[in-house]
Amino acid sequence: MKTVSCVIVTYNRLDYLKRCIQHVLDQSFSVSHLIIVNNNSTDDTQQYLETLTDSRLIITNPHKNIGGAGGFSWGIKTSYTRTTDDFIWLMDDDTMPEKNCLKELITASSHLDNHFGFLVSDPLWTDGTPNQMNVPLTRRFWTSHLNQGLIQLEYATFVSFLFARSSVLQLGLPYKEYFIWSDDIEYSSRLQSIGNSYLVVNSKVIHETGNNVGADIVTDSLNRIPRYFYSYRNLYATWRKYKGRKGALKQFLHAMLDIVHILRHSPNYKWLRIRTLLKGQLAGFSFHPQIDYVEKQS
Template identity: 40%
Template sequence: MTNELKVAAIVVTFNKVAFLSKNIEHLLNQDTTIEEIIIVDNASTDDTETYMTSLAANNPKINYQRLTKNIGGAGGFSHGIKTAFDNPVIDYAWVMDDDTMPRNNSLTTLLDAAHNRLADNFGFLVSNTRWTDGHAALMNVPETTSDWNDRVADNLVGIKTGTFVSFMTSRKVVSELGLPIKEFFIWSDDLEFSSRISKRYPSYLVTDSLVDHEMAKNQGVKFLEETDVNRLGRYTYSFRNKMYIERRDGHKGYLRYKISLLLLMLTLPFKSVDFKWQKERILLKGFNQGLFFKPTVEFLNKR
């Protein structure tokens, strides 16, 4: 039965053609055939367009979507999932970054979990993501549920959130609950989308579906420890988007998060960190934007 389920793989890319070419190779080598491989190119300025135009011309499974401007990972994933379900034969969207390297049986195992172990009663599934040295990829550790170990005998761990690194969901779920919020641009779009789903449907980490995430460093998001000045600006989206999520989910969490940011702004000048004053400005900007940020959830039937 799993061979009858039609899957579209969605990869969002920006200026990483070397990683993207490896990712596509891994997708084409899956034990279970992928119906469509959708590559959403956020207006890359490297050789991505040349490479993808040639590749798509010789492989009918590849659907190359080059955007006219960079709409961020959030916009790219929203566009890709919408494109996938525009194809009426697609049952599942399998979402990932361009530096995700699925193993040959990654999709087979996800589909086995979806259909055979869960009887299609799930919101989303994520793979067991490893770094290049085989250890857990720290950026992709999901938040577990209180009863996370209820299905461990089936290689399933109950989770509340997951990242867009081998993340699979169904047409049914997206039709009901909507797409990722494209206005997030980057950061927390997967957190918001996955938590929106898991509040309605049980969702799982599939421990025997392994993928490798070829990040430069195996570390989570650490604002105060950030040493790359070129990455600092994107933290604005992190603070803004998280404030929206907390505001939407309840007054207590929103109040706690606002207080935590205000305390950080007050104490940051006394900390020994790189780019102290740039970080102070980013905190203030993200906080102020988060007070008024009100994005909308787009649905498949609203085009």
């Protein structure tokens, strides 16, 4: 039987984390290890984690907030160096996998003879509609395995995201330098070199984001605007890597079009939004992170 490490990255969201942990530990296909990366939370997260006694738990704390990207890189490395589990299963702390979620992923992996880049669950919002923050990109001929309940993908987010331990040895870790946003797009694109990747229709998760809208610098709230520095920087670096000059140019033009949309449609803080966008875009021109490989770090 295949074994699975689940990695949850958390920061100051203890109420979500408690329920996420319970959903993972109650899976019909049991995880072998549950790795919690506490990104140096300032609430009661660490105190709560110290009360847990399930033998499958591995609790780690980088002792500073290294972002979602750093946290997933840290958690994947922890799984690789401290377990021998066959698969690694990633999710945010506000992800609530349904009881058969992991079982359906493992069943799909068996149908594919365990040869795939990654598998993801169908990400829903609290009302059962698709979660707009986690819409994956399908491939042109996405119906090739539809009769098996599989939709072929280009990339997806780290919300119930499964891949093989062996892929880490071959391809290294996600870029921790991304800090937040697009690390999942880059890593899922990297995993395509291992094999085709799929959304597993019968595997369901509820992603309890605050609202069901996609990330949009044009309308997002003031406290979230600084995050878009990472979005524009990281996306430019990602598409330059995988799509070459044409992909980089397309991303740049998209950013310039976003400035027009900000000027026309943003309700407030227009110049802050534009400055953040331009700062991220300019940073992307010289942003060239290097892959960390587990053997080099072990």
